[in-house]
Amino acid sequence: MPDRISRSILLTALLPALLLAPGASAAPVSVPTDRGTLSLPAPARRVVALEYSFVDTLLALGVRPVGAALGTQGGDRGAPPYLRPKVGGITPTGSRGQPSLEAMAAARPDLILADALVHKDSAAGFARLAPTAVFPSRRADLDELNNQTLQIGRLVGREAAARQLLADQKTLIAKARAFAKKNAPTFVAGVVTPTSFTVHTQGSFAGSFLEAVGRRNAVPVRDGQTQFETSLEGLVALNPQTLVLFTAPDEKPVTDTWAKNPLWQKLSAVKRGRVYTFNRDDWTRGRGPTALKLMTAQAIESRFLQDAAPARGYQYQP
Structure with a gap:
């Protein structure tokens, strides 16, 4: 009986460790x-x-x-x-x-x-x-x-x-960087909702990720803010050579309205045909190891890294 009790006590003591992953x-x-x-x-x-x-x-x-x-x-x-x-x-x-x-x-x-x-x-x-x-x-x-x-x-x-x-x-990011065009123009990236455009700077998750895989973010952190809202006029002032939009498939982004404004056509990214779209839910809300794998694959597949015209499914079509 004492041996049984001893074994039971030992098992109870070890159980938390045994249940660990x-x-x-x-x-x-x-x-x-x-x-x-x-x-x-x-x-x-x-x-x-x-x-x-x-x-x-x-x-x-x-x-x-x-x-x-x-x-x-x-x-x-x-x-x-x-x-x-x-x-x-x-x-x-x-x-x-x-x-x-x-x-x-x-x-x-x-x-x-x-x-x-x-x-x-x-x-x-x-x-x-x-x-x-x-x-x-x-x-x-x-x-x-x-x-x-x-x-x-x-x-x-x-x-x-x-x-x-x-x-x-x-290792994955190093492989992705091999696709990045050398000396490609800078980009501006932003989350677009029906009412706002929020720039993601070099200090944001998505903005810093796109730099990590080989492109240069044109927007530094502003007044301590890694993300900030801007207007169409503010975007024109930034005049991105490449524009990355994080949108939701079930929403009408405010840029659809902006695209009807002559100012939109003045954007260098629009003139160059370098406006890319990605699902903002996957790109800006997950922010974990699994999300990064998806983002790396899409950065290559979209042809953003190559500074080529957006691949099908990544083209912005207002």
């Missing part, structure tokens, strides 16, 4: 976050992710969140198209802008991943439910998001997998 460590972990160092006694097993970049990263690491901000409350558009087939069965915990504390608590997380911008006023409340790692996802550039991949990998005991993801990405 393959390749995961069980040691205490500490990582830097936007609100200081976060320390966990052991890697997290039950994670709630409040941004799509966190969902993407966790899934790429082989960790399935117990909850995620997949809802459409507050006008959110739900998971990006490339992520939708992967998130079935994950419990929605509200939307990114309107997370539900009740749904998050019901998921019994031992880690919450929150965004520094969207959740700046609510992260303290999340921390009452579970340890909360705050990262600047919405306003981060490619390097910052890659660093988050590493830190999230550490938090869930998958650092080796995270380092492999980053190594694979580095």
Whole structure:
């Protein structure tokens, strides 16, 4: 009987480690976050992710969140198209802008991943439910998001997998750069909705990614803002040689109205026939390792890197 009890106690002690994902460590972990160092006694097993970049990263690491901000409350558009087939069965915990504390608590997380911008006023409340790692996802550039991949990998005991993801990405980007035309003109990129045009500068995720794969972003960070709205007149002042539009297939972008204005025809990118469109949901809302693979493939397929006329499916047709 004592041997049985001893074995039972030993099994109970080992169970958390046995349930970790393959390749995961069980040691205490500490990582830097936007609100200081976060320390966990052991890697997290039950994670709630409040941004799509966190969902993407966790899934790429082989960790399935117990909850995620997949809802459409507050006008959110739900998971990006490339992520939708992967998130079935994950419990929605509200939307990114309107997370539900009740749904998050019901998921019994031992880690919450929150965004520094969207959740700046609510992260303290999340921390009452579970340890909360705050990262600047919405306003981060490619390097910052890659660093988050590493830190999230550490938090869930998958650092080796995270380092492999980053190594694979580095190789992929190097291959993409081989397609980039040498000394191609600079580009301007922006998210276009029915009412606005938001420029994505060198410090934005999409803007810095397109630089990483070999093209030069014409717009630096402005007054500390990695993204800012502009008008048609403002776009004319920038006069891009190449224009990248991130639009949604179910919306009529404001540029459709601008295209009827003679000022639009003065844009060098329009005259050159170098206006490209990409799905803004996939390109600007996912921001994770899986999104980057899709974006790299489309940057090549669209012929943006080659500075050639847009391939079919990527041409802007107002």
